[in-house]
Structures are given as structure tokens and as C-alpha cells.
Amino acid sequence: xxxxxxxxxxxxxxxxxxxxxxxxxxxxxxxxxxxxxxxxxxxxxxxxxxxxxxxxxxxxxxxxxxxxxxxxxxxxxxxxxxxxxxxxxxxxxxxxxxxxxxxxxxxxxxxxxxxxxxxxxxxxxxxxxxxxxxxxxxxxxxxxxxxxxxxxxxxxxxxxxxxxxxxxxxxxxxxxxxxxxxxxxxxxxxxxxxxxxxxxxxxxxxxxxxxxxxxxxxxxxxxxxxxxxxxxxxxxxxxxxxxxxxxxxxxxxxxxxxxxxxxxxxxxxxxxxxxxxxxxxxxxxxxxxxxxxxxxxxxxxxxxxxxxxxxxxxxxxxxxxxxxxxxxxxxxxxxxxxxxxxxxxxxxxxxxxxxxxxxxxxxxxxxxxxxxxxxxxxxxxxxxxxxxxxxxxxxxxxxxxxxxxxxxxxxxxxxxxxxxxxxxxxxxxxxxxxxxxxxxxxxxxxxxxxxxxxxxxxxxxxxxxxxxxxxxxxxxxxxxxxxxxxxxxxxxxxxxxxxxxxxxxxxxx
Amino acid sequence: xxxxxxxxxxxxxxxxxxxxxxxxxxxxxxxxxxxxxxxxxxxxxxxxxxxxxxxxxxxxxxxxxxxxxxxxxxxxxxxxxxxxxxxxxxxxxxxxxxxxxxxxxxxxxxxxxxxxxxxxxxxxxxxxxxxxxxxxxxxxxxxxxxxxxxxxxxxxxxxxxxxxxxxxxxxxxxxxxxxxxxxxxxxxxxxxxxxxxxxxxxxxxxxxxxxxxxxxxxxxxxxxxxxxxxxxxxxxxxxxxxxxxxxxxxxxx
Numbered sequence: 001x002x003x004x005x006x007x008x009x010x011x012x013x014x015x016x017x018x019x020x021x022x023x024x025x026x027x028x029x030x031x032x033x034x035x036x037x038x039x040x041x042x043x044x045x046x047x048x049x050x051x052x053x054x055x056x057x058x059x060x061x062x063x064x065x066x067x068x069x070x071x072x073x074x075x076x077x078x079x080x081x082x083x084x085x086x087x088x089x090x091x092x093x094x095x096x097x098x099x100x101x102x103x104x105x106x107x108x109x110x111x112x113x114x115x116x117x118x119x120x121x122x123x124x125x126x127x128x129x130x131x132x133x134x135x136x137x138x139x140x141x142x143x144x145x146x147x148x149x150x151x152x153x154x155x156x157x158x159x160x161x162x163x164x165x166x167x168x169x170x171x172x173x174x175x176x177x178x179x180x181x182x183x184x185x186x187x188x189x190x191x192x193x194x195x196x197x198x199x200x201x202x203x204x205x206x207x208x209x210x211x212x213x214x215x216x217x218x219x220x221x222x223x224x225x226x227x228x229x230x231x232x233x234x235x236x237x238x239x240x241x242x243x244x245x246x247x248x249x250x251x252x253x254x255x256x257x258x259x260x261x262x263x264x265x266x267x268x269x270x271x272x273x274x275x276x277x278x279x280x281x282x283x284x285x286x287x288x289x290x291x292x293x294x295x296x297x298x299x300x301x302x303x304x305x306x307x308x309x310x311x312x313x314x315x316x317x318x319x320x321x322x323x324x325x326x327x328x329x330x331x332x333x334x335x336x337x338x339x340x341x342x343x344x345x346x347x348x349x350x351x352x353x354x355x356x357x358x359x360x361x362x363x364x365x366x367x368x369x370x371x372x373x374x375x376x377x378x379x380x381x382x383x384x385x386x387x388x389x390x391x392x393x394x395x396x397x398x399x400x401x402x403x404x405x406x407x408x409x410x411x412x413x414x415x416x417x418x419x420x421x422x423x424x425x426x427x428x429x430x431x432x433x434x435x436x437x438x439x440x441x442x443x444x445x446x447x448x449x450x451x452x453x454x455x456x457x458x459x460x461x462x463x464x465x466x467x468x469x470x471x472x473x474x475x476x477x478x479x480x481x482x483x484x485x486x487x488x489x490x491x492x493x494x495x496x497x498x499x500x501x502x503x504x505x506x507x508x509x
Numbered sequence: 510x511x512x513x514x515x516x517x518x519x520x521x522x523x524x525x526x527x528x529x530x531x532x533x534x535x536x537x538x539x540x541x542x543x544x545x546x547x548x549x550x551x552x553x554x555x556x557x558x559x560x561x562x563x564x565x566x567x568x569x570x571x572x573x574x575x576x577x578x579x580x581x582x583x584x585x586x587x588x589x590x591x592x593x594x595x596x597x598x599x600x601x602x603x604x605x606x607x608x609x610x611x612x613x614x615x616x617x618x619x620x621x622x623x624x625x626x627x628x629x630x631x632x633x634x635x636x637x638x639x640x641x642x643x644x645x646x647x648x649x650x651x652x653x654x655x656x657x658x659x660x661x662x663x664x665x666x667x668x669x670x671x672x673x674x675x676x677x678x679x680x681x682x683x684x685x686x687x688x689x690x691x692x693x694x695x696x697x698x699x700x701x702x703x704x705x706x707x708x709x710x711x712x713x714x715x716x717x718x719x720x721x722x723x724x725x726x727x728x729x730x731x732x733x734x735x736x737x738x739x740x741x742x743x744x745x746x747x748x749x750x751x752x753x754x755x756x757x758x759x760x761x762x
Contacts, residue, residue, distance in 0.1 A: 211672070266540065271702075272699075273702075300540060317696075318701035319698075319701075320699065320701055347702055347705075347706075348532070348706065350658050351702055351703065351706060356702070358701060358702065359701065359702040359705070360699040360700060360701050360702060361700065361702060362699075362707060363542075363544070364526060364542070365522050365523075365524030365542060366522070366524050366544075366547075367699070369524070456755040
């Protein structure tokens, strides 16, 4: 519930970042993006420069092999997955243990060296890569699974475990991580926690704020914060791990975690439906919740443009005929017979009522994956069309597609496509536009229009992607001034030197 | 127009990790996801396309196995097959069923149903035998076109382009014939919801090997089923010198 009294027009505490757009245009799609420092109006903080003594010191902590300074080796760590921002870090550190992280961070704090924590580098708001010469502190080598308790379903592991790899280990015990997202093959659990990742199954298993049981982190002082509890219930004082969840590496670096995993479903079914209108999409969402109840595990929607993108730019094909909207409704349960009966009755109902005019049902693992690919690979396909302006917003469900329609009306003459898809079950829309190449005029027509629209309906300007580098200045459209002020105080308390992920998450004070 | 018989087998889903039973008598099938053999899906798809081109009058799906095989038949019907035949084989008979048994069953059914064309998957992903199509053709003394990547039916003549080691071979068959479908023959359609609904009303007839005069006694006995030897992990070396050293140690250079 937002209790903001400030009107949208009086957001004087907001300052919109104005990138130097000419630089963003001078690149063909597969070459390097321009340096963030050059393309955006941002000044390097008052941090120290790395010296040879620092290098020697780091080498004594983690060994020469894991202190990387080669320009070419650093390239992928300096750039985000979307290839939209690029930093100038000259140093990458890859510790293996929490103690090593602690010693590294202690030294950086004493020396006032800026640090950019990095997991799988799959973030979509430029939060995981340096802006200037921050030291990249990577969890890549911290990939041990500490324990899996088959009775309680608790997984305890280091922050650098890749989600998909963890799932492979968990499945041996018929368990599964409580989250799923397109980046699963590369994202680190530590990064998922630091960004409070949402994903495809939040509808069923809830947010990480509920499923993370414990966190171990290294604070900006170098101190190890041990909150690595494995208990489901523990009301002994302030719940500090919640500060680290979603703070995007600005309050500390997560080094280990304990997470409540769920039963791996014995029966998974996926219905892919063709729908004629968004209001039918919403009726189907209601119907699914009512008739599929406890076995419902995901409800996603995509529009016609999304289908066009994945079938044109990737090797995907539409399993049914063409429709203005498509929905993915997934069920997961412990009993094949029970689930199929429920789903069959639901599908009969919606087909005869005409709410869905076409569809297919996947029960085989192979077909399930191909149909999920249609939704999970939209982001990938979009990057192939041109320059992608990407927005991730929370809105009241009845207004979700109106946002797309109004944006389309406003931008159809200047954009190649304006389209929407997302977690309709969670009120989370992924609104996207593409243009042939980056155009500052187009951006000025999109922002602050999108943010003002979201603010008008008391939505969130970043539902699950976080603030990172690219969205931090817009926090005021969703959060009150008093909230932002308190955030700054907490940041100052935990990171007085401001060395942890500077230029990220919080707007300039 | 030809009446087409298509064989469909229920196998462990290709994406599932297979586990060998601790008593080494076979693989774990309890509670494991099963689906139609992928090559059989391709066979069903081809048969339906022939009917859509008005070159086939009817597509009859056949499966041999226990009650659960009815799911597989329903999938074939949902894809567009007109009716199904479930040859009930249970328990020990099912465990020891081989391509020879299936070929005899299919041959008998082909005669009973007056089929002109039998399309099968080239092999099942569990047995990997690649024998049923060939044996069925032989029992019936019909022409055969195996590993088909393309088929053309004109009057009573069928042209089959076969995938062979050296490339592609084109053969001409006089009908009736048996064809085995290879991977590139087509891309099977998804069963759409309206068709899944329609399939529930399609006829599925039940019969048994005994009714068809086929003896399920097997001359093959499985002695044991074991995992292949585990692949040993490699090691990472830190430098070229170390690599050369290791190669020398291994007597490779």
C-alpha cells in the first residue's frame, strides 16, 4: 500500500539521468557498447586507485591465478548480458571462501577502493557491472553445495551456485528450487537473493523474501554477518537477512544462503492457449485460480508481437494458430491422474465458453520445454530486432494491457514494435519497445511517460528487475521521500565509505 | 485411397534421466514420465498428412502393451488418427515382448483391417532395435522403405527417399508397403485442444495376442541390465609446461 501524498508532477527530488545518446548509437549490434562513463552523465566517486601493493595483497589472499588484470579476460565482466552498459574495471577477484571475501573487502574498505559484487551477470538493469574502475568481486568459484536436507527440504550453499546446477542436485532428492527464470543456466543464487528475483513460479512458491531462511554475507567493513539459519521459524530480533535480500549488493555481498526448497512435482502440465482479448486473459486467470486452485503453478501471457519475435528471430514455431494473445497456464502436482482430470475439466469449460479459442496441452518434458521457450526467450529474440527499451512494471491487472496500448498509440510511428508480456498472475508486465537503433528522441517520448503512467496507477517502476544502474533515479515514482531518506541512512550506516556497488540502486541524495 | 496402420509405442520420455534398477533386471519405470516414442509421432504425423492430402482414407493407430498404453493411443487420436486398436499385453508377456512379437501382431492386424500401408517409427528409443518395420514387411511379404525422410504416394506406387550412410537413396515401392519414419520425415504437430476434446469420442477397440493367434513366448532372456562405466573426470592443467609434462608422463609424446 503506497501512502504517498506527493503528486506525480511535484517530484522535485527526481533527477533523470541523461545519457550521451550520440555515443549509444555508434555501434552495430554485436560490437561493444560505449563505456557507461562516457554515455551517461555520471561522475566517478572519490575512491582510491588500485596500486601494485593492492594487487600483491589480493594475491596473498586468493593466489595469483584468481587475481585477473588482463583486459581481454575482463571484457565479459565489464559488460551486462544485454550489452547495453560497459564498465572499465581493471581488476577481477575470484575468491573461494567467505574468509577470503572478508579479507578482500576489509582491505578495500581500509583503502577506500570501490567494489562491484558480481554473480552470474544476468541482471537487466546494469546493476552487476562496474561503471568506472570498481573491482569486480565475483562469486564464480563459490559454488559449493554445503548441504541438502531431504526431510526439511533445505538447501544450504555458497552464493555462486548456479540455479540450474543446484536444481540438478536437488532433483536427486525429489526437490526443486522455489524459483525459476529464463536466466537459470547462468544466474547465481547469491545474485538471485541480492536482487530478490521473481520469475515464473512466484505465483506458486512466493517471493524469495519468504523462501530464503538464512543468509551469510560480508558487510562493507569486511565483517562477516552470519545469519545462516536453516530454521523455518525464528523470531529472535530484527530479520537482518531481509536487508540483504533485494539490496543489489549495496549493503554487502552474500556469500552463502539457506533456502527452503519445494517438492519436485511428479506431474507437470502446460496448457498454451490462444485468446482473443485481454479481458478474456483476465477471465482465464480468474478461472484458473478458481478451478485449478492448489495445482496452479504459473500463469503467463504474451501478445502477438512476442510470438512474431520468437518465431522470426529464433528457431521457435507457433504450436497453434495466430491470436492477439497467448497464455501459458501450468499445473504442478503430486498425482498425475488428479491433475489431468482437473486440467481436462478446466480446458473443456474454457473451450466451450469460448474464452480460449485454440490451444494445446503439453505433458512431455520435451514439449513442455519448447512451449516455455516461446515465453522465456522473448527477451533474447527482442535483442535481435534492434535497440530494446525494456520496462518491468507492476500494475493493477485490469490496467496491464492498457499500458501497452497507450504506449503503442504514442510510439507506433517511431518504434518498430511496442509489446507486452509477463507474469499476469502477479500483476507484472514486461513492457518493451524496439527501434532500429538507439534514438534519444524516442527515449524522451518513452520516459518519463511510462513512469508517470505507472505512478498514476500506484504501480511499481521495477517489479522484479530491481534498480541497478539504469533505473535508480526513478525510485521516487514508486517510493516516498521518507522511504528513500531512510534507505540512504541505512546505506551510510553499513557502508560509510560508500565502496559497495556505488552508482547503483539508490537515487542520488 | 490407402488405409494406413500406424504403430505407436509407449516409452520413457526422452528427456528423463534413466536409472537402472538396483536388482539389475531393468530400468526404473515406476512413477517415471512416459510418452509416445518420438519416431512414432513422426509416423502418425505422416499418416495424417496423407489423409489430409486425400491419399489415405483412414488412419488407424495401434499399440501393444498394458492399460497405460491407452494414453499413447489418445495422443495419436488427438493428433488426428481416426480410431485406435489397443492390443493388451500385460505383466511378464509385456516385459519379454520383442519386435518379433510386435511384427506378428501388426501383420495379423494389417490383414484383418485390410490395411494398404503401415507406417512405423524407425526404432524405439528404449530398445533401439530398428527391426519391427523390416520384420513386419517380411512376414507380410510387402515392400519396405525404411529410414524414410520423404514419401510420395501416387496411385499404387510409393516413392521413398531413404537416409543412408552415404546420403539419400530413392526407392520405388509397389503397394502395399511398410515404411519406417526417420527424424527428418516431418515435424509432428501439437495436438490442439479442440482435437484433444474430439479424441475422447473416437473409437478404441481392444484385442489381445491370443485373439490374433500370436504366441507371446520369448526365445530371448535378459540376463542383466547395468549402467555404462562412469566417465572419468579430466583434470585441468595450469600451464602449457604442465600439459606437456602430463602428456609425456602418459607416454603419449
